[in-house]
Amino acid sequence: MIGVMGAGAFGTALAVSLARLGEVVALWAHDADHVAEMNAARENAKRLPGVALADNIRPTADIPDAGPLILAVPMQRLRGVLETHADALKGRLLIAACKGIDLATHLGPVETIAQVIPGAQPAILTGPSFAADIARGLPTALTLACGDAVLGERLQQALTTPNIRIYRTTDTHGAELGGALKNVIAIAAGAAIGKGMGDSARAALMTRGFAEIRRLAQARGAQPETLMGLSGFGDLVLTCTSDLSRNYRFGLALGRGEAFDSDTTVEGVATARAVTEWAGELGIDMPICSAVAALCAGKFSVAEALQSLLSRPLKEE
Ligand SMILES: NC(=O)C1=CN([C@@H]2O[C@H](COP(=O)(O)OP(=O)(O)OC[C@H]3O[C@@H](n4cnc5c(N)ncnc54)[C@H](OP(=O)(O)O)[C@@H]3O)[C@@H](O)[C@H]2O)C=CC1
Numbered sequence: 001m002i003g004v005m006g007a008g009a010f011g012t013a014l015a016v017s018l019a020r021l022g023e024v025v026a027l028w029a030h031d032a033d034h035v036a037e038m039n040a041a042r043e044n045a046k047r048l049p050g051v052a053l054a055d056n057i058r059p060t061a062d063i064p065d066a067g068p069l070i071l072a073v074p075m076q077r078l079r080g081v082l083e084t085h086a087d088a089l090k091g092r093l094l095i096a097a098c099k100g101i102d103l104a105t106h107l108g109p110v111e112t113i114a115q116v117i118p119g120a121q122p123a124i125l126t127g128p129s130f131a132a133d134i135a136r137g138l139p140t141a142l143t144l145a146c147g148d149a150v151l152g153e154r155l156q157q158a159l160t161t162p163n164i165r166i167y168r169t170t171d172t173h174g175a176e177l178g179g180a181l182k183n184v185i186a187i188a189a190g191a192a193i194g195k196g197m198g199d200s201a202r203a204a205l206m207t208r209g210f211a212e213i214r215r216l217a218q219a220r221g222a223q224p225e226t227l228m229g230l231s232g233f234g235d236l237v238l239t240c241t242s243d244l245s246r247n248y249r250f251g252l253a254l255g256r257g258e259a260f261d262s263d264t265t266v267e268g269v270a271t272a273r274a275v276t277e278w279a280g281e282l283g284i285d286m287p288i289c290s291a292v293a294a295l296c297a298g299k300f301s302v303a304e305a306l307q308s309l310l311s312r313p314l315k316e317e
Pocket residue numbers: 006007008009010011029030031034046047072073074075077080081097098099100129130131132264265267
């Protein structure tokens with residue numbers, strides 16, 4: 001049995017894909033009414049409408065007491081979920097599927113699990129993948145990062161499905177920071193396109209944004225090759241170029257001066273703030289992330305954010 005905690009779009013899509021392996025997948029939601037709705041309709045109409053839940057997917061309000069658990073809640077909720085359910089989670093194999101940096105602690109998902117849950121065996125599943133694509137059975141490649149190489153290999157086998165090919169690494173810092181920071185750069189890319197600045201400006205933001213991601217991640221001990229892989233470069237490309245990305249669409253709305261649905265999960269907003277604070281403490285230069293944080297906080301207009309980037313002193317690449 002595999003458990004997925006968090007019945008949002010991504011948790012549900014992973015459950016749908018894992019169920020194709022034939023084993024029982026428990027899909028835990030914190031809201032009992034939502035569980036009842038999913039059981040009655042055999043669909044998660046609230047978060048992933050139009051996708052049937054196979055018979056071996058079990059929506060539940062009870063955390064399964066055996067087997068690995070995938071944590072697919074928004075990053076800013078992860079610590080609270082872990083603290084609330086610490087007794088049920090202690091010593092368990094916990095695989096984060098969230099992308100972000102915790103505002104209160106400046107920790108990523110793997111570090112948060114390790115700090116909150118005694119004896120947990122933490123890992124992260126990350127990389128370029130939209131819930132809608134995974135649920136439809138479209139081909140996807142992800143990175144599974146686990147500090148324990150033997151466990152990582154076991155998880156790689158267990159979580160590979162007919163449409164999810166998994167690569168593994170022991171570099172959890174690289175995997176979690178690449179996935180978190182690409183969302184911030186996607187907001188910048190969306191804002192540039194929304195403001196009509198063009199594809200050349202987007203390419204510049206993606207490239208210089210990637211330089212910021214590498215600077216911060218390597219200061220944390222991440223390996224350069226992890227950042228060049230699916231969880232870093234791969235996810236940056238997907239998220240900065242697809243209208244399916246919520247972070248990119250949020251940026252588009254900022255650029256166009258349009259409203260954006262406040263119930264939509266946009267991980268890059270809190271992460272931009274967290275990373276700007278954190279980079280400041282470490283003395284690392286993160287101008288695009290800082291401009292996005294200021295933009296999201298309403299301190300800058302898109303034009304002012306661009307001006308702040310273009311007026312920086314000239315330097316070597
Ligand atoms: N969607 C995607 O394509 C991808 C998403 N991800 C990552 O997965 C993570 C989750 O995103 P996604 O599923 O898309 O988000 P959604 O907005 O679709 O769903 C979030 C889910 O988390 C639940 N939730 C919120 N707060 C809590 C809480 N305190 N306790 C328990 N459950 C809670 C929500 O419940 P409720 O409905 O009651 O609010 C909802 O089911 C994010 O970090 C995202 O970056 C990664 C790759 C792809």
